[in-house]
Amino acid sequence: MxxxxxxxxxxxxxxxxxxxxxxxxxxIRNIDYDVVIVGGGFSGLTAAYQLRGKNILVLEKEKAIGGRCMSGNWNGFHYPKGTEYIGKPESLMKKIFKRLAVKAEQIPAPTDGVAYNGNFYFSEELLDYLNAEEQKQYNELKQKLELLANNDIEDVIFEEQEYLKEYKKLDQQSVRKWLDKEGYASLIQKFIDIENRGLFGTDNANYSMLFNIPEMAFNLPLVDSIDESDVYSFNQGMFSVVEAFAQQIGNNIITSASVNGVKVNRDKSVDITYLKDGNSHTVTAKTVVMATPAPVTEYIVKNHLSSEVKNTLKNLQYSKYVTINFFTKKRLLHETWSVSCIDEGQVVTLYDVIRPQVSDDYRGKSILSVYMAPENTYDKNFAKQSDQKLLTNAYQTLNKYYPGFENEVVDYDITRFEYAFPVFAPNYSSNVEILTSDKSLRGPIFLAGDYMVYATVDGAFISGDNAAKLVLGYLKQQQ
Ligand SMILES: Cc1cc2nc3c(=O)[nH]c(=O)nc-3n(C[C@H](O)[C@H](O)[C@H](O)COP(=O)(O)OP(=O)(O)OC[C@H]3O[C@@H](n4cnc5c(N)ncnc54)[C@H](O)[C@@H]3O)c2cc1C
Known part of the structure; x- marks a missing residue:
């Protein structure tokens, strides 16, 4: 005993x-960094840039930073693998571009066109694929959307998300439901569906009306506005911005570094573990910003999130997407720059990507960028199609417009996006509410990513900036 x-x-x-x-x-734990940022897309890079006065490290899984704004080069031309352009830079983006010394230039007008039943509709013929009654409806819709968009909705989505609940009714319905209720003709609905699938990989039935308004208002082309494109890019496309970020953040970026673990220690420091060249490394930081797609973030940090946040991130769906850049013997599309393809099928948009890089009369070797989206937002197998199947699909559509298109192709580059666009499904405002107010996100772990704001470059910038502000507040509190 x-x-x-x-x-x-x-x-x-x-x-x-x-x-x-x-x-x-x-x-006595060694703290290596004030902040480690996981993910080198535009939300992570914006956070890193805004925190550049601190001791920071960016860990990026791919060989290069840029995420969905990655691009390539062929025959001296830049081409986008994902993002090609932005709207007119305002407030935050404008400020950061100025500091980065990159100049956003308006892309030459006209930008918009329509491809339907083997014909192109450009310039003053832009709406000729619709009959007179449909054209009237279309113009009324544009006016209605502009009114809704000007009704502060854009500000609320991008800047003042705490007021989102005031627009709950619009958020509770899908774009399709709203258009049906308002009685719009099926060809107009089809056009909007193609625009949405082209821009967000999301069809009308799965898209919240509230979150679609700013983009719909912006994107419905009107004959009398075709002289002003209101679309901006850079002399080397989005690569100019990636490069400028890289110059500023430079030595503090590690690429080919795939983060697979984040652990919060008892003293609130954070261990971040990543794999590089087959070896595992761990760094310790005061804070971490997770700027990865929502389900990836959930997988890496789930042990340190509330169940509400965990479920929100885990259940956030992403649409899949594919881009094909066709390198061609001659320039095939020169009347316009961006064309929505209303025909049935997976090809939704065509871009004459070299337009900002050459004169109007240039007809030499060129690049035609073809954007392909699933017909249904939740088609999981879409991006898994073989190269051959994707090419056959694309040729089928393109042959309608350029008979013998294949013979013009010298080479191609296919990019598949597993996490192309977070789906802003009806009731998305409740996700935003949880992700912006939950206590488990007040440090040392912070989140950034377009899914926090809006699925565009603007959204990524704002989410990165928001995360940086929260990190600075937290670090100040800890001093
Ligand atoms: C085809 C396409 C076209 C688009 N066109 C436009 C457009 O014209 N205009 C516009 O405004 N927006 C456009 N967008 C949307 C825009 O690209 C995104 O909203 C924006 O780039 C998102 O930035 P992000 O930093 O939030 O995410 P991402 O760019 O996806 O960045 C996330 C980063 O995290 C990295 N990562 C993932 N897992 C790990 C890990 N375990 N460890 C380390 N790193 C990891 C990824 O490699 C990636 O670099 C387009 C998107 C696509 C797919």
């Missing part, structure tokens, strides 16, 4: 000692 008591005392003493020694280890 005495022997047992002695053993128990010894055991308690041992446990006490080991806890204390663990505490000691914790108190």
């Amino acid at each position: 005495i022997k047992t008591q002695f053993l128990v005392i010894l055991l308690i003493a041992f446990i006490g000692f080991s806890c204390q020694s663990d505490q000691n280890i914790v108190s």
